Amino acid sequence: MNIMAPVASTSTLDSGYLLSDPKEDETFPMFERRASSRKLISKYNDEFVLKNTEKTYEQQYASLYFLRLTVLKPRVSKVAAEAWNGMSILNQEVKAVDRVLDVRQGEFCWIVGTVYIEMTLKPNILDEITKEFWTTAPISKDKFADPENDAIMLEDESGRVNLVGSTIKSELLVTGCVVAVLGSETTSGDFDVVDIRFPQLAPQLPRKMSTGHERKYVAVVSGLEVSGDVHESYETSMLFEYLMGELGGSDDSKHASEIIHVIVAGNSFSNRRSPLSRDEESPDNSQKRKKKYGYDSSSYNSKPTEALDSLLADLSASVSVDIMPGDQDPTNYSYPQQPINAALVPRSRRFLGSSFRSVSNPCWWDIEGLRILGTGGQPIDDIFKYIEGDDRLQMMETCLRWQHCAPTAPDTLWSYPFRDCDPFILNETPHLFFAGNQPEFKTKIVVGEDGQRVRLVAVPKFSETGKVVLVDVDSLAAEVVTFALNGTGRD
């Protein structure tokens, strides 16, 4: 009989190891996970988690842009001054101009401001209101960038100026990033850009390398989309068994025991609607449908929550887990997303305070000296919509160079109107920066001017690819473990 055995990972398994007769004197080594310190950096995370008593919506979003410019302007001015001070173009020395509107025609100068890109294809609510007749339904597109017609402007407290020139067209810019541009004003009042500077990578804390020889991994998985259905993907249960060390031979268990922390980064709850009872949709029946337990069971399905809860509770007994919300999870939609209420996962909640934790999106960690910044992927997905390319790693790297992890907030990424501090500004560069729910797994190392080294990881959706990313805490190497059933054709 040909049994289709699930292939656990790409490790080389001796085919006779699992399917052999039991030996009499066989010993099974017990692998233990070493205790590790995994903390949240409260200096940054406290600003993401908004207390209900302090949340107000009386302020406008202008405060957020003001804060961003005030904090990032000195940083980018420093970089620009180092690059351009003393430089002369056409026998004219360039100088810094404080306000955008003080630029004089014919003078070469540099200015600092926030980029605003006027996009013609960006969905605008005012267009819908002013239209009198509906012609066709708007086609939903992936991207709203139109390089020929988009106008790039630089804005600060005094006003805006249009940026033109070939240099500016080739740069990766989105609304909301703070840059310095060098150039001069043209006769039509636009600013012809010659050169551009970003704040570049923020300072990075040195990593405390551990002296032990054991390897330590942080596992990041996103897009689990647990549905609790009968046809729940087998790969999900394989993943959890692997993380608990129950899958594969002793090699796999040993590798799994080196995982000291698991981060579930977004979209853990399935979004597919599958009502529990499929009654006939007739008016008589719908009235007779009883409300059991106080809710209409045909519209609310509690299976995803229960299934995820039991998986996380099993996992929390074995390794410390952090769950981060994604854009489809039951928490607020605007960025930063508040931690998922632990009341949704009652069995895992028992591990709250020891090995289970619900964190905000985005979130900063410090795991054994490794500083991690993680997002559920929404800022990168939003940037993707408004630029031409699709290199996700380049977008993540540029976010680090802008020193801002969500520049499109609040323009196109819904955000809370922060009043006292912009929490998305990166005051330090992390050692690991990951974004969840990306289409495919990509990773690279980014090196900064002062020797900062960051590992960028685009974590793919587990429900589509079956991949979980393991990052070595000491060497910053990223490897991926794939779970697939034989014959499903996943790589």
Place this chain on the structure above:
Amino acid sequence: MAPPKRSQSSSTNKKPLAKQVRLTDSFRQRKQLAASLQSVTGKKLQPQSTTEVIPPAASQITSDKVAESAREIETEDEVESQEFPETPEEDVQRETDEQVVPVEPDVVEPLDYDDPQYEAYFDKTQKVNIAAPIHQQGVSTVVRILKNFDLTAAYGPTVGMTRLQRWRRADKLGLKPPEVVYKILISKEGKSMDELREGYLYGQI
């Protein structure tokens, strides 16, 4: 409130509290209740001989937290030191900067509207203007100074926050907002009167 009945019934060793204390009441509320009872009866409540301080009616429901907090009150110190379990300290890495917490004087002074330093300060700020401000008859100097503070673009938007919040935000960002304005805002009138405390668009936006 009628004085509590101190029933010395031999059937139970428990001495019921005068009011029905729900099990969800916090430990401190019970302590306050005990203290208030003590003042009424003039006698200190004796610590219960049993470990359960549960009113007889509601003895069915138990929970871990209640059983833990239902120990007898031994001393005042023990009451004060009992805390509810928090996340372990080593789990949350507190990295607070050396933030200067704004220290306000305990005694809030009343505002002297006719202080000459306000006139001098206001005249200094008006030197950048070409024309004199219009429709300003009858407006006190203090109000003019505060409105000028609102309109200074360097300190950011004014909508949705009090002037003191805006001042503190500007101070935290290192923009050096004027001390004169701070003194006005922490005075007694500056904290209570809407005209001084809130921005000039208050009530309109």
